[in-house]
Structure formats: C-alpha cells, structure tokens
Amino acid sequence: MKINSVKIISLLFFVLSAFYLYTAYQIQVFAFDENSAFNAKTFPIYLGYAGMFFAGLKIVLPDRKPIEVDPTHLEFKKTILLVTTMIIYGATILKVGFFLSTSLFLVFSYYFLGERRWKYILIFSFPFVAIFMYLLHGLLAVYLRDPLLKYIGIMG
Amino acid sequence: MIEGILIGLKTALSFQNLLMVMIGCFAGTIIGMLPGLGPMTAIALMIPITYGFDPATGLILMAGVYYGAVFGGSTSSILINAPGVPGTVATSFDGYPMAQQGKAGKALAIAAYSSFAGGTIAAIFLLIAAPSLSKVSLSFRSPDYFGLMILGLTAVSAFSSKGNFLKAMMMCVFGLMLASVGQDTLSDIPRFTFNTMNLSDGISFVLVVMATFAMSEALTIIIKGSDPTKAAKQISLTDLGSIKINKEETKQMAKTIPRSSVLGFIVGVLPGAGATIASFLAYGMERNFVNKEEKEKFGKGSVQGLSAPETANNAACSGAFVPLLTLGIPGSGTTAVMLGALLGFGIQPGPRLYETNPEIFWSVIMSMYIGMVVLLILNLPLIPYIARILAVPRTFLIPMILFFSVTGIYLMSFNNFDIFLMIGIAVIATILRLYDFPMPPLILAFVLGGLMEENLRRSLLISDGSWSFLWDRPLTLCIMIVIFGIISWQGYQSVVKK
Numbered sequence: 001m002k003i004n005s006v007k008i009i010s011l012l013f014f015v016l017s018a019f020y021l022y023t024a025y026q027i028q029v030f031a032f033d034e035n036s037a038f039n040a041k042t043f044p045i046y047l048g049y050a051g052m053f054f055a056g057l058k059i060v061l062p063d064r065k066p067i068e069v070d071p072t073h074l075e076f077k078k079t080i081l082l083v084t085t086m087i088i089y090g091a092t093i094l095k096v097g098f099f100l101s102t103s104l105f106l107v108f109s110y111y112f113l114g115e116r117r118w119k120y121i122l123i124f125s126f127p128f129v130a131i132f133m134y135l136l137h138g139l140l141a142v143y144l145r146d147p148l149l150k151y152i153g154i155m156g
Numbered sequence: 157m158i159e160g161i162l163i164g165l166k167t168a169l170s171f172q173n174l175l176m177v178m179i180g181c182f183a184g185t186i187i188g189m190l191p192g193l194g195p196m197t198a199i200a201l202m203i204p205i206t207y208g209f210d211p212a213t214g215l216i217l218m219a220g221v222y223y224g225a226v227f228g229g230s231t232s233s234i235l236i237n238a239p240g241v242p243g244t245v246a247t248s249f250d251g252y253p254m255a256q257q258g259k260a261g262k263a264l265a266i267a268a269y270s271s272f273a274g275g276t277i278a279a280i281f282l283l284i285a286a287p288s289l290s291k292v293s294l295s296f297r298s299p300d301y302f303g304l305m306i307l308g309l310t311a312v313s314a315f316s317s318k319g320n321f322l323k324a325m326m327m328c329v330f331g332l333m334l335a336s337v338g339q340d341t342l343s344d345i346p347r348f349t350f351n352t353m354n355l356s357d358g359i360s361f362v363l364v365v366m367a368t369f370a371m372s373e374a375l376t377i378i379i380k381g382s383d384p385t386k387a388a389k390q391i392s393l394t395d396l397g398s399i400k401i402n403k404e405e406t407k408q409m410a411k412t413i414p415r416s417s418v419l420g421f422i423v424g425v426l427p428g429a430g431a432t433i434a435s436f437l438a439y440g441m442e443r444n445f446v447n448k449e450e451k452e453k454f455g456k457g458s459v460q461g462l463s464a465p466e467t468a469n470n471a472a473c474s475g476a477f478v479p480l481l482t483l484g485i486p487g488s489g490t491t492a493v494m495l496g497a498l499l500g501f502g503i504q505p506g507p508r509l510y511e512t513n514p515e516i517f518w519s520v521i522m523s524m525y526i527g528m529v530v531l532l533i534l535n536l537p538l539i540p541y542i543a544r545i546l547a548v549p550r551t552f553l554i555p556m557i558l559f560f561s562v563t564g565i566y567l568m569s570f571n572n573f574d575i576f577l578m579i580g581i582a583v584i585a586t587i588l589r590l591y592d593f594p595m596p597p598l599i600l601a602f603v604l605g606g607l608m609e610e611n612l613r614r615s616l617l618i619s620d621g622s623w624s625f626l627w628d629r630p631l632t633l634c635i636m637i638v639i640f641g642i643i644s645w646q647g648y649q650s651v652v653k654k
Contacts, residue, residue: 005591006323006591009587009588009591009593010326013326013330017329017333020333020348023348024347027345027347028345029343029345030343030345033343036617037616037617037619037620037621038612038613038616038617038621039343040340040342040343040345040347041347042612042613042616043336043608043609043612043613044333044336044347044348047329047332047333047336050329051326051329051330051333054322054325054326054329055326057322058322058323058326061322061650064319064650065319065320067591067592069590069591073380073381074379074380074381074590075378075379075380075381076379078378078379079375079378079379079586082375082378082554082558083375083579083583086558086562086579087576087579089562089575090562090572090575090576090579091572093562093566093572093575094570094572098563098566102559102563105555105558105559105562106555106556106559109554109555109558109559110551110552110555113378113550113551113554113555114551115549115551115552120552124552124556136567141208142208142567144567145570
C-alpha cells in the first residue's frame, strides 16, 4: 500500500469518524427512550460506522488515479495571510463596526494579493462599503450593527 | 392547472418580482461567467439577501440567479474556453472555435436562443409533469422517502465524483455528520454541541454553503495561484461580431433543439445526473444524428454541436426542479441549495406544496420561464458590456467574494463564532478540494440530513426496529435495487475494471 496525501486525509477522516462514534455513544437519552427502536443517538451511531467504513475502504484499497499536489506550486503565504486577515475581520466586525472593519479588510486583502494601484484600492474599499451599506441599511432596511458610525451620529 | 398557472403568472408578473427576476438573471450571469464560480456559489451569495423578502420573491430571485449563472457559464466557455460551470464544458467544444473564427457574437446568440428554446420546452414539460408527480408522490411513505434520499446521495456521489466514489461517499457522511450537530428535533437532546450554546441550534445551512462553495472556491484560486480572468486579457471583449443568425443556421437549430430538450429534461429529472451529463449526452447524440459532412465540423465550430449541449443543459435545469418540487428531494447540488433556502423560509417542498402553497409552486415555475425571456432580451444585447467582467483582476475579485461570504453570515447571526466556524470549514473544504474530494455530495447530505433521520426514525419505529422496511414495500424494494445497482457498478469500475 502506497501512502499518499489522499490516504492521510482518509486516515484523518477515519479518526474523526471514530471520535464522532465515541461521542455519539456518550449522548444522554431519556431513560424511557434507552431501549426504543430509535432514539437521539441511533442515527449518529450509524453515521460513525459509515464514516469509518468508507474511510477504511479508501485507506485499504489501492488508488486508481493517485493525485499528488506539488506543495512548491502552492501559494501558502498569500493564503495564510488572507485567512488571517479574515479571522481578524471576523473578530473585529462586531466591536469596531461594519464600515471600518470591512473597508480595512478589503484594503489589506487587495494589497496582500498583489494589487498596488492605490487609486483603485481606495475606491473599491471605503466608498464601495459605504454604497453597499446604504443599499442594505438605507434602501432594503437590513440592520447593520456599527457602533462606530452610531457614535459619530451617521447611523441611527 | 390553468388556475394555478394564472396564480403563478400573477405573482411572477408583479413589479417587485419582475425586478427580482431581472436582478437575479443579471447577477447570476456576472457570477456564473467567472470561471470557477458556478450557480451554487451564485445562489449561496444571494441567500442572505433573499431572507428579507417573502418566500415567493426570494425563490424567484434565486431561480433568476440559477438561469443567469448557467447562461454566464456558457459565455465564458465560448469567449475564453474557460467554462464557468461543468454543465457548459461541452459548449466550449464548438463555441470557442466559433469565437476564434471571429463569430463570437453569433456563437453567443446560438447559445442564447438554444438555451431559451430548451428552457421553454422543459418548462412546458415541468408544467405537465410536476402536478401529476405530486399526486403520485402522495402515496409515498417514510421508507420510500428514506430510500429516495439514499438514492439521491448515492447517485450524486456516483455522477459527481469522476471515478472517486469512495471520496464522494465520505463527503456524504461528513455532510450528514455536520447536519447532526445541535438539538435532536424530537427529544431536544443536545448532540455534538460540546457544551457551547453557539452550536445548540445546529450549524446554519447558509454558513456551510458559503464555506464549502463561495469561500473555498476563492481560497482554492489563491492557493493554486491560478488567475481565472487571465484568458480574458488575451481577447477583445468589446468586438464580438454580429449576433445575427442566418436561415440555414436556424434550420439546423430547429432540428437539434426538440431532441436535445427531451433528452435534457429526462436526464435533469434523474437524481444526480444534472446539466453536465445532459449536455455531454446531447452533444454525443447530436453527433450521431447529423450527416457525415456535418459530423466533420464537430469540434471546429458546428452550429448543431453548440446548440445541442446548450439546449440540453437548460432543459436539465428545469428537469432538476421536478423531484425538488414534487418529492422535496433535490437531485443535484444546486437544487439542494434551493431546498435549503426553501426550508429557511419555513417551506417544506414535497407533494403537499402543490396544495398548501400553490402560489409558490406555480410562481417558481412561471418565473423560470420569465427568467429565460429576460435572459434573451436583456442579456444578449448587453453581452459585450457584461463580458468585460471577465477582465476584472483576481486581486479585486477574490476579496469581494470573501467579503460577501463573511457579510452574509454576519447579517444572519451577528455572531463571531459563526464567522470563525465558516472560515474553519472553508479551510478544510479548500484542502479537500485540492485532493479532488467533491463538495456537492456534502451539501446534498447536509440538507437532507434532518429529513433522512426523521424518515428513518418513523420507518424503524413502525417496523419495531427491524430493517425489513427496506424491502417490505415494492416501491422501496425497487429503489433499493437501483441503489444496489449504482454501488455495484461503481465497485466494478473501481476494482474489477482495473
């Protein structure tokens, strides 16, 4: 059996299924439901076994068309930067407010992806978000939480 | 039925709904045109906006987006040989050579007329088939529904996995596992919540769709370092040539359209098959129907070679709505997203939808037709302008997709946890995509998870815990035989054929 990335992913899925199955057995059901033909843990238990079965088959059976992705051709740096920016965006959107956090997220994302034309970066961030907010909040009456704009008095 | 059609027309032709069809078609065309972003991403990005509308309007908007995205996919296939969606791969076989011959405008017009005709014929079939099947499906019981759901998952796994059936089945199980998080619907017992309140209501459907499609597609483009808009920079998107079609070409299309429509519709109704298979089958069928001289032209800019897959993929899109509207069981990833949206509106599609919410049932069908008219009269003349979207650099495109995804979840929950969970699922989905693990089975399983458990619960309780319900009823037995056939065929392909 040749070990490749797909087999490793399948092994991880096997472990996940085993953990899921263990957790499924730990689900506390009502006493009167314990011996019933179907209770809250029946379906998850079947799923746990099914996951282990399919992942096990994938690990054991040889690959017909093995896929190998060359890590040297993948852009990890840009992806990690973008994911980190998204996490910071997600963490600040409620506290800082929609307008500032979204605009800054867009500015940094454009920059990290290689954009250097500052005129376009600025047009497609702050004014773009302002128009988007006006359409959503002003026209469609969709609530957008923004403590900063509320404090300044722009948003009600 | 006439009364229903009139109700549907009345709803679909209201000013607001007409506007929604137009916006949907337009937005869908733009998103569908971008290589890598298909109808599922387009619909997923629209879901948070639709929750502000009434169900009929929301669904009409999504139907418009769906058709627009399929049309947009054809445009990028023809202009830059980069199909926006798998269903339009066959379109590029003859569409792109035509564009290279300086007849891009004509190729787009043939695609638009064929899509319109295919969609129209299929909409008529849908009008006839849906109410009849609704009545038949009233006799379906829980074991039949459970069997049909297994069939849907198995078929989607078999057809969407490109030979990786086991990977697709793993994705199905993963989708079902995600769907099981949260309180049990009957007993309210928390499951897999790990004592956090954030998971007690389960994982939001929109969150999973956004993460596995919109967000992970954007991240995949970045990690692979590919530029979906690169090809567009090498051609002129403003001078596409004439969109007029001559008599000879019209004659050729008139022969192709009826047979491809019938084929497309039938394939679309089948669970798991969908637009991709329909378009390839129609292309192959058409090649066998034409004379030797025309056969030579296939792959070099044949009118019939372009018309057949375009007709079939649109007809299949309408066909895919038959199991969704009549049985409440989606046959494809895209209709699974539509089902999730319907459930979000508090509507349970199925045989009773026809009786309980006729205005929704009929207005969706009628708005599909109106959507196709809008696509023809609005998008075709505007294509040279819309096509410029293909030249938008990825440095702007990707952050916009990520922004719409995060905003969609933020607007629904105002909760940081959901945003972090979405990013986590998107990262996992991106890694899985890199190694060809298909996402449509995951979404279909996630949407069907609750219904599947419910039907299994009823079946097992009625049969007192015995699994004999799988073969007690002739209909369930037939479904199980089909499932067994699909699994055996996949097993044969992956083991014996080697």
